Amino acid sequence: MTRWDLAVRIRSGLLTHHANCSESGRFLRRRAICRHDAPEDSLWLTVQCPVTRGEPARRSRTTELRDADMKFTSHKFSFRPTTGTTTEPTPRATATGTVKVRGRWLAAGSVVGVMASFLMSAVFAVPAQAADPPAVSLTFDDANGDQMAAAQILNAAGLKGTFFTPSGFLDATGYMTTAQALALQAAGNEIGGHTVTHPDLAQMGPDEVMRQVCNDRVNLTAKGFRVTSFAYPFASLTPAVEQTVKDCGFNSARGLGDLESKVPGTAGLGFAETVPPADPWLTMAPDEVDNTWTLLDLQNLVTNAQPGGGWVQITFHHIGTGVDPTSNIADPLTVSTDVYTQFVQWLAAQQSAGLATVKTVDQVIGGTVQAAVSGPAAPAPQTTGNLFKNPSLETAGPLATGLPQCWAGGGYGTNTRVFTTVAPGHTGAVAEQMDVTGFASGDGKLLPTLDLGECAPSATPGHSYQMKAWFKSTAATQFELYYRTGLGTWHYWTASPQVLPAADWTQTAWTSPPVPAGASAISMGLNLVGNGTLVTDDYELTDVAATAPAP
Structure with a gap:
């Protein structure tokens, strides 16, 4: 099969152009998108169509005109060169015609029928080298338990994926077990790194970043995984964080939101990463998939990349149930089982037709497995005095995000949380x-970073802790508590009784039950379970009693 360039000249305004190529009854699709603002100017689109040598060249084209006020339905325009076959190109074989497209004018609540005409000239050019079909990597973040069902659907279609796995999440309730993740790897899927506890790395100091990134790879390697690829939690990083990922032995690292997708504001970013990437430790990818994505939205990620080739990484979190393991509440980062299954089956068909190749991230990047490197030891636990770091919130975080050093914005469920540094404080x-x-x-809350030792207060099993904070709020608030175990798994623990709203600075205090057995650190913060504003300052946490460990 030889590929030929079909150049089409179209006079129009803002244009979305779909090219359909047919050969001997076999339908193949290429899509090109071109936007042009000058209605009377000409523009050229080039679409590559596969043609078998020796057969007459036939093409069909579908055009669709869209702008902010007008939407036209599609109309097919077919033509054949007047002489010759594709064995030898016919330099000036042309077919010219006028396409009339009936559409609707959408304005001020009225619908008016209109007609539009396009002059289309098709010219066969000399043979050109077509782009290779795009590589597509299906990636799954956070080791959520419902991803096992997603893997079964992949396997049934003969496809493999990359599962970015925080090592601290394995074997926790609602997440994959180590045995399940090992079974995924044995079936040909890839297990990648995603830090130990899934923090915002850009808000952490260099030692904690190394513990999170390097120790994640050490932990996974010790469990029997081949780990070469990494994904930044929240796609948040700095140049120093990127260098740490490289130093920890990863061959690549994925960002998010760098390519065009259905998400507003991404138009014009490009449809695919290059192969090889310009920066392997910050590879470009579209935004993560959530519950607003349709089958067509997912398909467009692939078809938009087909004319130019390259690499598309598609990121999923939850499949089907969409329940956050820590809260048992619906997570917006979910795609329905039906949409996901239809997309996987469609993608498998695209691969069979030679229009895409599905690969793991490691298969795209390549390279050898590097030695695992451990991060620095955590600081010695503090057991006396105020256990909070930066308790008066006076020291700003590393980035201008409105968050103090050693504190993070937390929450879950469907709501929008905005954090802002305000002046003056209660005392500072x-x-x-x-x-x-x-x-x-x-809910939403501010709490000490759920980390491996830089900021989270250390704790002793069986001890109770008294917490205090000054606040002003327009809605009721309460302390919500978490504790850390094992390699770095954070668990929801308990919550204090609610406190009524307060217009002026008010101090609230509460003493926790005994810390559960196996815990090494705790974290807590005042929350809002509803719309409202909460201002906090001057936190205090002290070890007040030692009792027998809770069962």
Whole structure:
């Protein structure tokens, strides 16, 4: 099969152009998108169509015109060169015609029929080298338990994926077990790194970043995984974080939101990463898939990349149930089982037709498995005095995100949380304000970073801890508590009784039950379970009693 370039000249305004190529009854699709703002200017689109040598060249084209006010339905325009076959190109074989497209004008609540005409000239050019079909990597973040069903659907279609796995999540309730992840690897899937506890690396100091990234790879390697690929939690990083990922022995690392997708604001970013990537430790990918994505949205990620080739990484979190393991509340980062299954089956058909190749991230990047490198030891536990780091929130975090050093914005469910540093504070220059809007479920809170030792207060099993904080709020609030075990798994623990809203600075205090057995650190913060504003400052945490470990 030889590929030929079909150049089509179209006079129009803002244009979305779909090219359909047919050969001997076999339908093959290529899609090109071109936008042009000058209605009377000409523009050229080039679409590559596969043609078998010796057969007459036939093409069909479908055009669709869209702009902010007008939408046209599609109309097919077919033609054949007047002489010759594709064995030898016919330099000036042309077919010219006028396509009339009936559409609707959408304005001010009225619908008016209109007609549009396009002059189309088709010219066969000399043979050209076509782009290779795009590589597509299906990636799954966070080791959520419902991804096992997603893997079964992949396996049934003969496809493999890359599962970015925080080592601290394995074997926790709602997440994959180590045995399940090993079975995925044995079936040909890839297990990648995703830090130990899934923190925002850009908000952490260099030692904690190394513990999170390097120790994640050490932990996974010790469990029997071949780990070469990494994904940044929240796609958040700095140049120093990227260098750490490289130093920890990863061959690549994935970002998010760098390529065009259905997400507003991504138009014009490009449809695919290059192979090889310009920067393997920050590879470009579209935004993560959520519950608003349709089958067509997913298909477009692939078809948009087909004319130019390259690499598309598609990121999933939950399949089907969409329940956050830590809260048992619906997670928006979910795709339905039906949409996911239809997409996987469609993608397998694209691969069979030679229009895409499905690969794991490691298969695209290549390279050898490097030695695992451990991060630095955690600081010695603090057991006396105020156990909070930066308790008055006076020291700003590494990035201008409105969050203090050693503190993180937390929450779950469907709501929007915005954190802002405000002045003055209760005693110092600043305090921290959280605004929750669009509440449907879950909560929002400010709490010490759920890390491996840099900021989270250390704890002793069996001990009780008294916590205090000054606050102002427009809605009820309460302390919500977590504890850390094992390699770095954080668990929800308990919550204090709610405290009524307060217009002026008010101190609230509560003493926890005994810390559960096996815990090594705790974290807690005041939350909002609904829309409202909460301002907090001057936190205090002390070890007040030692009792027998809780069962």
